[in-house]
Amino acid sequence: MLNERSKKVLCAVVQNYIDFPGSVGSRTVAKRYSFGLSPATIRNIMADLEEMGFLTQPHTSAGRIPTDRGYRFYVDSLVAEGDYYSNIEILQGLYNRLEALRNNIDVLLSETTKTLSMLSHYIGVAMSPMPDISTLKRIELLKYKADKVAAILFTDEGLIKNRVVSLDSEVSQKDLNRIAGYLNSEFSGHTFDEIRLKVIKEMSKEKTRCNSLILRAMRICQEALFFLHSDIFVSGLSEVLELPDFADLKKIRDLSRAIEDKHTIIKLLDKLSEFDGVQILIGSENLMDEMEKFSVVVSTCKEGDRPIGVVGIIGPTRMNYAKAIYIVDNTAKFITKMLVER
Amino acid sequence: MLNERSKKVLCAVVQNYIDFPGSVGSRTVAKRYSFGLSPATIRNIMADLEEMGFLTQPHTSAGRIPTDRGYRFYVDSLVAEGDYYSNIEILQGLYNRLEALRNNIDVLLSETTKTLSMLSHYIGVAMSPMPDISTLKRIELLKYKADKVAAILFTDEGLIKNRVVSLDSEVSQKDLNRIAGYLNSEFSGHTFDEIRLKVIKEMSKEKTRCNSLILRAMRICQEALFFLHSDIFVSGLSEVLELPDFADLKKIRDLSRAIEDKHTIIKLLDKLSEFDGVQILIGSENLMDEMEKFSVVVSTCKEGDRPIGVVGIIGPTRMNYAKAIYIVDNTAKFITKMLVER
DNA sequence: ATTAGCACTGAACCATCGAGAGTGCTAAAA
DNA sequence: TTTTAGCACTCTCGATGGTTCAGTGCTAAT
Numbered sequence: 002m003l004n005e006r007s008k009k010v011l012c013a014v015v016q017n018y019i020d021f022p023g024s025v026g027s028r029t030v031a032k033r034y035s036f037g038l039s040p041a042t043i044r045n046i047m048a049d050l051e052e053m054g055f056l057t058q059p060h061t062s063a064g065r066i067p068t069d070r071g072y073r074f075y076v077d078s079l080v081a082e083g084d085y086y087s088n089i090e091i092l093q094g095l096y097n098r099l100e101a102l103r104n105n106i107d108v109l110l111s112e113t114t115k116t117l118s119m120l121s122h123y124i125g126v127a128m129s130p131m132p133d134i135s136t137l138k139r140i141e142l143l144k145y146k147a148d149k150v151a152a153i154l155f156t157d158e159g160l161i162k163n164r165v166v167s168l169d170s171e172v173s174q175k176d177l178n179r180i181a182g183y184l185n186s187e188f189s190g191h192t193f194d195e196i197r198l199k200v201i202k203e204m205s206k207e208k209t210r211c212n213s214l215i216l217r218a219m220r221i222c223q224e225a226l227f228f229l230h231s232d233i234f235v236s237g238l239s240e241v242l243e244l245p246d247f248a249d250l251k252k253i254r255d256l257s258r259a260i261e262d263k264h265t266i267i268k269l270l271d272k273l274s275e276f277d278g279v280q281i282l283i284g285s286e287n288l289m290d291e292m293e294k295f296s297v298v299v300s301t302c303k304e305g306d307r308p309i310g311v312v313g314i315i316g317p318t319r320m321n322y323a324k325a326i327y328i329v330d331n332t333a334k335f336i337t338k339m340l341v342e343r
Numbered sequence: 344m345l346n347e348r349s350k351k352v353l354c355a356v357v358q359n360y361i362d363f364p365g366s367v368g369s370r371t372v373a374k375r376y377s378f379g380l381s382p383a384t385i386r387n388i389m390a391d392l393e394e395m396g397f398l399t400q401p402h403t404s405a406g407r408i409p410t411d412r413g414y415r416f417y418v419d420s421l422v423a424e425g426d427y428y429s430n431i432e433i434l435q436g437l438y439n440r441l442e443a444l445r446n447n448i449d450v451l452l453s454e455t456t457k458t459l460s461m462l463s464h465y466i467g468v469a470m471s472p473m474p475d476i477s478t479l480k481r482i483e484l485l486k487y488k489a490d491k492v493a494a495i496l497f498t499d500e501g502l503i504k505n506r507v508v509s510l511d512s513e514v515s516q517k518d519l520n521r522i523a524g525y526l527n528s529e530f531s532g533h534t535f536d537e538i539r540l541k542v543i544k545e546m547s548k549e550k551t552r553c554n555s556l557i558l559r560a561m562r563i564c565q566e567a568l569f570f571l572h573s574d575i576f577v578s579g580l581s582e583v584l585e586l587p588d589f590a591d592l593k594k595i596r597d598l599s600r601a602i603e604d605k606h607t608i609i610k611l612l613d614k615l616s617e618f619d620g621v622q623i624l625i626g627s628e629n630l631m632d633e634m635e636k637f638s639v640v641v642s643t644c645k646e647g648d649r650p651i652g653v654v655g656i657i658g659p660t661r662m663n664y665a666k667a668i669y670i671v672d673n674t675a676k677f678i679t680k681m682l683v684e685r
Numbered sequence: 686a687t688t689a690g691c692a693c694t695g696a697a698c699c700a701t702c703g704a705g706a707g708t709g710c711t712a713a714a715a
Numbered sequence: 716t717t718t719t720a721g722c723a724c725t726c727t728c729g730a731t732g733g734t735t736c737a738g739t740g741c742t743a744a745t
Contacts, residue, residue: 026707039719044708062708062725104491104507104566143483143495149446151503153485153495161493161505165446224446238580239600242592250584253595258581368738381688386739404694404739688745698735705728714719 003053008078009036010046011055015067015075019321022245024064069284069318072296076281076322086327095120096335103339106159106310111234113312113336118237120328122244123316124260125237126299127336128270130158130308132229133194140184142177142221150177152225158309159340166224172217180218193226200226231267235260235315246317252294259291260315274301274308279330284318294318298325300333304341312336345395350420351378352388353397357409357417361663364587366406411626411660414638418623418664428669437462438677445681448501448652453576455654455678460579462670464586465658466602467579468641469678470612472500472650474571475536482526484519484563492519494567500651501682508566514559522560535568542568573609577602577657588659594636601633602657616643616650621672626660636660640667642675646683654678 003011013034017025027043030036036043047065050056055071058064067075079085095116102109110127117125135156145151148171154162172180188196200222203209209216238257247253260266269287273280282297298320299313312333314325345353355376359367369385372378378385389407392398397413400406409417421427437458444451452469459467477498487493490513496504514522530538542564545557552558580599589595602608611629615622624639640662641655654675656667 024707028707040707041719041721042717045718048709058708060726062706063727064707104509141485145497145503151495151497153493153505155485155487155493161487161507163495163503163505165503167446236603239596239603242596242599248592250590250592254581254584257584261578261581366738370738382738383688383690383740384686387687390740400739402695404737405696406738686745688743690741690743692739692741694737694739696736699733700731701733702731703729706726708723708725710721710723712719712721715717 003074006036006038007046007050008074009034010043011050011071012075012078014047014050014056014065015071018066019319022319024059024066026064029064067319069286072283072318072322073286076283079323079326080279084323085330086324089331092120092328092331092335096332099335099339103342106161106340107232107234109336109339110232110310110312111236113332114234114236117312117314117328117332118240120332121237121314121316121321121325122240123237123314123320123325124235124241126266126270126311126313126315127234128267128311129160129232130156130310131231131267131271131274132156132160132162134192134308135160136190136192137188137196139189140181140225142181144172144174144177147171150221152221154225158304158307162229164225166221168217168220176214176217180214180221183214183218184222188222193229196222196226231271233263233267233270235263235266241316244317246319255291255293256295256315259289259295262291265289269297270299270311270313273297273299274311276301277303279326279333281322281326296320296322298322298329300329302333302337302340304337309340310336345416348378348380349388349392350416351376352385353392353413354417354420356389356392356398356407357413360408361661364661366401366408368406371406409661411628414625414660414664415628418625421665421668422621426665427672428666431673434462434670434673434677438674441677441681445684448503448682449574449576451678451681452574452652452654453578455674456576456578459654459656459670459674460582462674463579463656463658463663463667464582465579465656465662465667466577466583468608468612468653468655468657469576470609470616470653471502471574472498472652473573473609473613473616474498474502474504476534476650477502478532478534479530479538481531482523482567484523486514486516486519489513492563494563496567500646500649504571506567508563510559510562518556518559522556522563525556526560526564530564535571538564538568573613575605575609575612577605577608583658586659588661594659597633597635598637598657601631601637604633607631611639612641612653612655615639615641616653618643619645621668621675623664623668638662638664640664640671642671644675644679644682646679651682652678 013030014025027040027047031038031040031043047056054068055074056065057068099112102112110129114125114127135158138157139155141153143151145165148168150166150168152164152166200219204219241247279300285293295315296318297313297315299311301308302310313329355372356367369382369389373380373382373385389398396410397416398407399410441454444454448471452471456467456469477500480499481497483495485493487507490510492508492510494506494508542561546561583589621642627635637657638660639655639657641653643650644652655671
């Protein structure tokens with residue numbers, strides 16, 4: 002459908018647009034990339050590419066700029082060729098700083114976003130695994146105040162969460178230990194989703210309602226395990242505001258709305274986390290109105306098949322994809338190593 | 344130095360500028376605020392006010408706009424008169440939503456910032472107490488992996504923090520309990536600052552180095568207590584971007600740089616937290632270059648004399664101060680109640 | 686001390702114009 | 716048949732200039 006020559010021209014246009022702001026004309030392409038073709042020929046090809054939806058004109062008599070579809074083609078051929086960036090030294094230096102934080106996953110992820118945004122000059126994002134599908138490793142209950150208990154949740158993914166829950170009556174630490182023991186024997190090794198179901202089922206049993214220990218245990222679970230959510234970290238908005246792409250206010254508003262709506266971002270990243278390797282969504286592929294001018298490049302850190310975190314970059318569709326892919330890929334691998342070895 | 348009439352004119356100009364964007368001229372003041380004076384007289388007064396540094400002209404033959412000093416005078420007289428906003432019902436409705444979160448201070452504060460920004464249409468900020476001056480109530484050590492321990496720190500302010508620390512050798516939970524017991528007996532009731540000093544002192548003692556239990560305890564403390572920092576929550580950037588004040592890119596960049604630099608914001612809020620009641624910093628009073636076009640309205644939640652949290656609003660200097668003060672004041676009182684009753 | 690009157694100022698808006706970049710089309714060349 | 720040169724055309728962008736308008740500062744009268 003697209004002959005070799007058209008492909009080359011398309012990629013040249015996209016590349017040039019990424020490298021230099023401003024629409025790209027036939028003359029530029031003919032000159033800068035040596036096709037041995039005259040501007041007129043390039044013009045014809047570009048007209049064809051426009052017809053096919055890879056390029057568009059901001060206005061008659063301007064050059065062409067890529068559409069989302071154009072970027073997609075470019076990125077796909079980039080990935081196919083494995084033609085990324087490469088200067089590992091710079092990365093390594095920044096990663097070293099993160100080494101010291103490996104014990105505390107939330108601090109690690111939060112700092113990782115800063116590193117990502119520094120490296121890429123785009124927005125860095127990172128997300129801890131979705132609690133719903135995380136598996137509980139252990140729960141500990143510590144008496145906190147007379148009728149409050151701090152529940153410490155450990156997951157197989159290495160997350161540690163603490164939540165305070167209120168009880169209807171005072172309970173001794175000894176009783177709490179018994180309750181915790183019971184909960185661990187029942188729920189350890191199950192995902193939070195499963196546990197929630199079990200709790201609901203258990204609560205409806207006659208037997209449970211009579212056994213005050215189990216009843217208490219279930220109540221605590223209800224409060225402690227519901228409404229858990231992924232932690233998400235975002236940083237580097239000020240980086241992208243320096244880019245010429247963000248000259249207009251509307252775009253900035255959209256972006257800031259999008260990144261403040263953590264819930265939606267979490268869903269987006271979660272959906273991507275089932276795949277392996279670097280995933281890329283370009284412009285409207287995001288399926289979020291506010292994000293239609295932006296691209297997302299992410300990779301999921303996995304231990305076996307289980308996601309243990311997501312890292313990535315958000316930037317304008319006119320993004321240096323080669324560099325972004327390279328950075329995200331390496332950062333994900335680095336974080337994976339740190340989290341798995343932990 | 345400023346006679347009654349000048350004061351009134353000054354406040355009228357500021358009020359008008361806050362209510363309607365655009366510089367305010369003598370005619371407007373004379374008309375909208377019934378002084379019984381002609382525009383010409385107002386003009387003279389305004390010229391005086393400019394000379395004294397309360398007002399400024401964007402350009403000759405434009406109206407006047409307030410300087411930071413002008414705002415300051417206005418705000419001071421606002422506070423002196425206790426002349427705030429008042430429709431408590433709206434607030435109450437939003438606060439109810441927060442009630443459910445009272446057990447978990449970080450979730451509470453994070454949601455509070457959203458409420459603040461929704462109410463004010465400016466940026467909401469909230470900060471947990473500075474760990475340095477928080478007092479440790481209890482420390483618990485839970486075995487996490489072979490050579491890792493999760494340290495759970497409880498403070499008198501109601502914070503719960505967990506950190507993972509690495510050990511040089513495996514330690515049993517029983518030993519950990521002994522270590523925790525020792526640490527609690529030694530450090531409970533002391534601030535983290537004090538504890539850090541004690542740890543350093545202890546580490547230098549010959550006796551310590553020989554006692555492997557104490558040595559371990561100190562090592563754990565070192566890792567767990569150092570580099571603690573306040574949690575800070577910020578939200579509502581997209582709200583302020585809708586304001587006409589944020590038409591120009593430079594301002595947006597400054598603001599986003601300022602709120603991404605959490606460290607500096609923490610220092611700023613910390614400095615303000617020693618005072619009681621609503622504190623206001625206008626424009627350049629912030630002493631941060633990036634913040635010179637913005638104002639901060641905060642109030643510290645205290646239990647007795649001890650700060651247990653800071654809540655506030657960041658917005659343009661052209662801010663509805665009466666409303667902002669009202670919102671911050673009430674929110675701080677509400678949060679204080681929730682945290683203290685906990 | 687206050688005010689009316691008036692000349693003056695500078696931003697904002699609008700229309701116009703020329704330059705420049707780049708196109709599409711046509712006809713000639715390969 | 717494909718490629719290219721040539722040319723008319725289109726649209727943006729920046730500069731220019733005129734007009735309007737809000738609001739000032741000053742002066743002289745009240």
